Amino acid sequence: MPEIALAPPTDLFRLETDRWTAPFWEAAAQGRLAVPRCGACGTFRLPPTPFCPACRSQALDWVTLSGRGTLYAFTVVRRAGLPGMEGHIPFVPAVVELPDADGARLVTNIVDTPIAEIRIGMSLALVWRRTADGTQVPRFCAADTHHLTEREP
Amino acid sequence: MSGFHPLRDRTAIVGIGATPYYRRGQSAPRTMIELVGAAIIAAIDDAGLRIADIDGFAFYSGGFDTGLLMETLGIPEVTFTASITGAGGGSAGAVGLAASAIVSGAARTVICVGGLQQIGQRFGAITASYAATPETAFFASAGLIGPGHLFALLASRHMHLYGTTREHLAAVALNARANALATPHATMHRPLTREDYFAAPMIAEPHCLFDFCLENDGAIAAVVTSAERARDLRHRPIHVMAGTHGGAREWGRSLYWMNMPDETFASSGNAAIARRLYAMAGIGPEDIDIAQFYDHFTSQVIMQIEDYGFCAKGEGGPFAASGAIAVDGTLPINTDGGQLSGGYIWGMTHIREAVEQLRGTAANQVAGAEVALVTGGPSTLPVSGLILRR
Numbered sequence: 001m002p003e004i005a006l007a008p009p010t011d012l013f014r015l016e017t018d019r020w021t022a023p024f025w026e027a028a029a030q031g032r033l034a035v036p037r038c039g040a041c042g043t044f045r046l047p048p049t050p051f052c053p054a055c056r057s058q059a060l061d062w063v064t065l066s067g068r069g070t071l072y073a074f075t076v077v078r079r080a081g082l083p084g085m086e087g088h089i090p091f092v093p094a095v096v097e098l099p100d101a102d103g104a105r106l107v108t109n110i111v112d113t114p115i116a117e118i119r120i121g122m123s124l125a126l127v128w129r130r131t132a133d134g135t136q137v138p139r140f141c142a143a144d145t146h147h148l149t150e151r152e153p
Numbered sequence: 154m155s156g157f158h159p160l161r162d163r164t165a166i167v168g169i170g171a172t173p174y175y176r177r178g179q180s181a182p183r184t185m186i187e188l189v190g191a192a193i194i195a196a197i198d199d200a201g202l203r204i205a206d207i208d209g210f211a212f213y214s215g216g217f218d219t220g221l222l223m224e225t226l227g228i229p230e231v232t233f234t235a236s237i238t239g240a241g242g243g244s245a246g247a248v249g250l251a252a253s254a255i256v257s258g259a260a261r262t263v264i265c266v267g268g269l270q271q272i273g274q275r276f277g278a279i280t281a282s283y284a285a286t287p288e289t290a291f292f293a294s295a296g297l298i299g300p301g302h303l304f305a306l307l308a309s310r311h312m313h314l315y316g317t318t319r320e321h322l323a324a325v326a327l328n329a330r331a332n333a334l335a336t337p338h339a340t341m342h343r344p345l346t347r348e349d350y351f352a353a354p355m356i357a358e359p360h361c362l363f364d365f366c367l368e369n370d371g372a373i374a375a376v377v378t379s380a381e382r383a384r385d386l387r388h389r390p391i392h393v394m395a396g397t398h399g400g401a402r403e404w405g406r407s408l409y410w411m412n413m414p415d416e417t418f419a420s421s422g423n424a425a426i427a428r429r430l431y432a433m434a435g436i437g438p439e440d441i442d443i444a445q446f447y448d449h450f451t452s453q454v455i456m457q458i459e460d461y462g463f464c465a466k467g468e469g470g471p472f473a474a475s476g477a478i479a480v481d482g483t484l485p486i487n488t489d490g491g492q493l494s495g496g497y498i499w500g501m502t503h504i505r506e507a508v509e510q511l512r513g514t515a516a517n518q519v520a521g522a523e524v525a526l527v528t529g530g531p532s533t534l535p536v537s538g539l540i541l542r543r
Contacts, residue, residue: 008296014285021287047291047410053402073313073411073418075305076358081278081298093295093357095306095411107292107411120313137294 002114008091010131011084020048023062028136031128034062035101044104067126069096069140072105076115090115096124096140106138113142158395158433164252165383165390166541168202168376169508170195174340174496177271180370189217189268190225192372200376201387202262209233209260211250213243214267214499233260237398237535244500245529246537249396251377261378267501268372275368277301292409300449301365303408305357308452311419312359314467317455319359321470323350325451326363326493328478333490336516340367341494364451366492373501391511391541395433398529398537401425405534421456421531426538434540436524438462443510443519444484444526445503448491453531461526480517488517503527511543
């Protein structure tokens with residue numbers, strides 16, 4: 001059996017939002033990956049913040065993305081750093097570039113993908129998973145195996 | 154020497170004091186304020202000064218407080234007290250802060266001190282202990298428990314872009330251990346072989362156990378005063394050529410947002426500090442005799458070697474593996490074992506070792522060491538750096 005990237009531990013995760021980040025999580029709850037783009041100069045930014053760092057505008061457009069991603073960086077966590085993590089080993093924290101958001105990045109996880117096949121630069125597909133507190137969060141798996149691993153969280 | 158900077162060579166480190174480097178949790182029942190106080194008393198004794206001479210504080214780390222230290226040690230009056238903001242990158246910069254206070258006339262005798270006591274909370278899992286906020290929501294669900302996971306992401310990119318290998322990381326770890334073996338106050342005194350390194354448990358790829366720094370309790374203090382006054386004190390003055398903290402915006406929330414441009418993602422975020430430090434000191438990397446790099450992770454030593462201009466970007470791995478970083482190499486680094494094998498107290502150990510080397514009293518003494526670079530924690534901003542000379 002190939003070694004598969006598991007879901008990370010999320011027992012300690014608790015969703016907090018503010019007026020700038022809430023639209024991201026509301027869209028996520030509906031299964032849409034929406035990221036903010038400056039309403040004045042068009043610069044994407046993640047996480048969502050009160051001002052555009054390029055032009056200081058507070059105008060925002062929330063853009064729903066296709067869910068395509070490119071793996072930018074990753075690590076394979078092989079040791080439980082805290083009690084309760086053991087059942088999640090190995091899991092794969094990852095930085096994923098979103099090509100239809102000018103390369104804005106998400107800090108996320110690769111899941112349901114053979115670890116031996118994970119390579120920087122690989123094409124990824126969005127899948128939705130739930131954390132322990134019920135928050136729907138974006139995860140990614142290898143684009144070419146997406147049809148095999150799609151399932152309800 | 155070139156240019157002019159108002160801080161250059163105007164102040165000096167005149168005393169150093171330290172507690173033993175305890176393994177994590179082993180400092181109990183000593184308290185944090187006791188450890189920090191003991192380091193300050195030792196530093197003032199080393200300088201040949203009196204506690205009553207202290208009139209300023211500049212530090213990075215938390216867990217203690219200036220008012221509490223004044224009451225505990227009987228310090229009559231303080232005219233300057235400031236700390237570096239941020240999350241780990243500030244100990245080297247605290248000396249620059251002290252120099253600023255002295256040159257401006259705000260204080261005359263400034264203590265830079267750092268202390269750490271890991272009872273209960275382990276710093277290695279600090280990220281998981283942060284209170285949930287709208288900001289943490291964007292990285293906390295990914296299972297990134299601590300700095301070891303965050304920096305592994307950067308290391309993976311460095312390997313991808315430049316061909317850096319685990320052999321290169323091993324060279325940094327083995328160098329640190331070799332230096333610790335001959336350093337009496339270092340934590341690790343068991344030899345480490347290449348075979349040991351590759352047999353070690355993998356924590357978060359590409360970082361195995363020996364790519365991580367130690368977990369220690371302890372405190373270290375340095376006394377900074379004016380260069381004029383330093384001439385009359387017990388030790389040869391160790392001059393502050395340059396000290397700075399801050400960094401470029403792209404690294405502001407680096408490790409948590411992971412939004413740095415591709416040119417500096419796989420870096421230590423110290424390039425801006427390096428440029429400013431060399432300009433302040435009026436020297437370049439070719440003038441540095443020894444370097445004490447903030448080595449929380451082996452991969453970040455490689456990226457600092459690049460950011461501080463000792464080799465081209467991407468060549469830090471082969472540079473480290475070439476033998477250049479050994480005590481008898483062209484750029485001896487972390488000559489006390491660093492944080493990987495010597496001791497981890499927020500980078501204060503690096504200041505101590507640089508002073509020992511420039512005094513000529515280090516365990517692994519580098520012959521003719523006159524100029525030392527000390528760096529402060531690759532981290533979210535600010536990060537910091539320091540250049541000392543004998």
